[in-house]
Amino acid sequence: MPATVIVGAQWGDEGKGKIVDLLAQHSDLVCRYQGGPNAGHTIVVGDETYKIRAIPTGIIRGKPCVIGNGCVVDPEVLIGELDEFERRGHSVDQVYLSGNAHLIMPWHVAIDQASERRLGNLAIGTTRRGIGPCYADKASRIGIRVQDILDAKILRQKIEVALAEKNLWLERVYESEPFDLETVAAQYETYAQRLRPFVTDTSLYVDTALREGKDVLFEGAQATLLDLDHGTYPFVTSSNPVAANAATGTGIGPNRIDRVIGVTKAYVTRVGEGPFPTEIDGDNQQRVRELGGEYGTVTGRERRCGWLDLVALRYAVRLNGIEQLALTKLDVLSHFAELPVCTRYRLRDGSETEHFPAHQSDFHAARPVYETLPGWEEALDDCVTVADLPAAARHYVEFVEHELDVEVTLIGTGADRERVLTRA
Numbered sequence: 023m024p025a026t027v028i029v030g031a032q033w034g035d036e037g038k039g040k041i042v043d044l045l046a047q048h049s050d051l052v053c054r055y056q057g058g059p060n061a062g063h064t065i066v067v068g069d070e071t072y073k074i075r076a077i078p079t080g081i082i083r084g085k086p087c088v089i090g091n092g093c094v095v096d097p098e099v100l101i102g103e104l105d106e107f108e109r110r111g112h113s114v115d116q117v118y119l120s121g122n123a124h125l126i127m128p129w130h131v132a133i134d135q136a137s138e139r140r141l142g143n144l145a146i147g148t149t150r151r152g153i154g155p156c157y158a159d160k161a162s163r164i165g166i167r168v169q170d171i172l173d174a175k176i177l178r179q180k181i182e183v184a185l186a187e188k189n190l191w192l193e194r195v196y197e198s199e200p201f202d203l204e205t206v207a208a209q210y211e212t213y214a215q216r217l218r219p220f221v222t223d224t225s226l227y228v229d230t231a232l233r234e235g236k237d238v239l240f241e242g243a244q245a246t247l248l249d250l251d252h253g254t255y256p257f258v259t260s261s262n263p264v265a266a267n268a269a270t271g272t273g274i275g276p277n278r279i280d281r282v283i284g285v286t287k288a289y290v291t292r293v294g295e296g297p298f299p300t301e302i303d304g305d306n307q308q309r310v311r312e313l314g315g316e317y318g319t320v321t322g323r324e325r326r327c328g329w330l331d332l333v334a335l336r337y338a339v340r341l342n343g344i345e346q347l348a349l350t351k352l353d354v355l356s357h358f359a360e361l362p363v364c365t366r367y368r369l370r371d372g373s374e375t376e377h378f379p380a381h382q383s384d385f386h387a388a389r390p391v392y393e394t395l396p397g398w399e400e401a402l403d404d405c406v407t408v409a410d411l412p413a414a415a416r417h418y419v420e421f422v423e424h425e426l427d428v429e430v431t432l433i434g435t436g437a438d439r440e441r442v443l444t445r446a
């Protein structure tokens with residue numbers, strides 16, 4: 023399949039990076055289409071662990087990597103990653119950066135932090151990396167783009183114009199420290215010198231690859247329920263992780279996408295604030311967190327843990343056109359005698375639905391209705407094929423397939439690169 027989107031089907035951290043790393047072996051190109059360094063994709067290769075925020079995961083397999091126009095780029099983070107990959111012996115010669123991607127500037131980070139502080143207990147719980155303010159400037163048509171680094175004079179001018187307004191906001195509205203023009207301009211000129219060689223017409227590059235019949239992967243960051251339009255607004259990110267945006271976010275036609283693979287954990291996690299119907303009550307939440315190592319890659323925050331929510335997953339299948347699922351971290355459930363799975367929500371009027379509520383207040387008030395599946399209570403370490411899985415684990419997977427009418431084609435049984443079972 024030439025063009026495949028790998029999209030998070032929950033609230034992020036489903037293991038997208040690991041699935042992309044697996045599929046990248048047989049791909050020619052890997053593209054990120056949205057988000058920025060709010061992403062944290064962890065890939066475990068034997069004794070080596072990679073935590074990637076900006077560069078597509080294909081870098082580990084030595085594949086060409088595109089950072090598409092839909093992304094926001096923090097130059098300091100990107101350069102840090104480029105340097106780190108070089109240090110670890112990976113070539114970064116084939117990293118291509120869209121000139122239309124927007125730059126995260128220091129005031130975006132400062133405003134993200136200050137606005138979260140101001141919101142107090144209404145805070146979104148962002149990663150505080152400047153994502154929302156950067157996309158807001160993009161939509162307001164006052165952003166600074168990657169292509170602006172190509173000309174030192176233009177870059178300085180744009181920083182000067184932006185700072186004249188941002189410093190007023192920072193001082194008068196957010197009561198924060200203003201930025202000094204000379205310091206920022208000098209710092210960004212240094213970044214510019216390092217990043218200029220990577221700037222490419224990535225739309226043309228990806229389209230050409232597809233026309234040549236190459237296999238291209240589109241690596242989602244964040245996930246469906248964090249989507250700005252379709253997620254649990256306002257507790258969302260500021261971009262569109264859904265699969266359709268792989269086209270807009272890289273500059274190809276929507277008819278070029280051939281396949282969408284959703285990635286879901288065998289349970290659910292969420293970092294940050296916002297409603298979460300299947301969040302586990304009591305000690306079992308901490309048990310899942312410990313067993314699954316559920317602490318944020320970017321912020322180190324505890325991830326909230328819940329039982330598998332098929333209402334939310336059904337919604338993700340619909341929004342993304344998911345025909346295949348990768349079900350990760352099945353091994354984490356090995357320790358439980360019984361596994362509740364949410365198949366419906368009970369709404370305020372007492373009715374039950376298998377569809378994700380369209381209205382925010384209905385979702386906030388929704389209560390999960392569970393079916394309890396038997397656990398398997400044995401380790402999955404020795405499972406090499408799906409046939410080796412305990413019967414109850416196979417049943418868990420088949421239950422998901424039956425409820426959602428999708429195929430589960432990949433099953434994660436451990437963090438290491440090798441620990442994935444493939445089903446035809």
Ligand code: GDP
Nearest residue numbers: 035036037038039062063064351434435436437
């Ligand atoms: P992403 O943001 O979607 O790429 O996911 P993260 O990397 O933030 O979080 C997923 C975490 O689970 C990482 O630490 C992975 O190494 C780990 N992981 C991925 N798949 C599996 C699996 O099947 N089993 C276990 N135990 N860990 C996994």
Ligand code: IMO
Nearest residue numbers: 034035060061062147148149243244259293294
């Ligand atoms: P990956 O790609 C999990 C969450 C934040 C917060 C909300 C908005 O690793 O799956 P933002 O900084 O984007 O404005 O924060 O979105 N969030 C993520 N949660 N995984 C991520 O990325 C996330 N990126 C953002 O915790 O609730």
Ligand code: MG
Nearest residue numbers: 035062063319
């Ligand atoms: Mg992550």
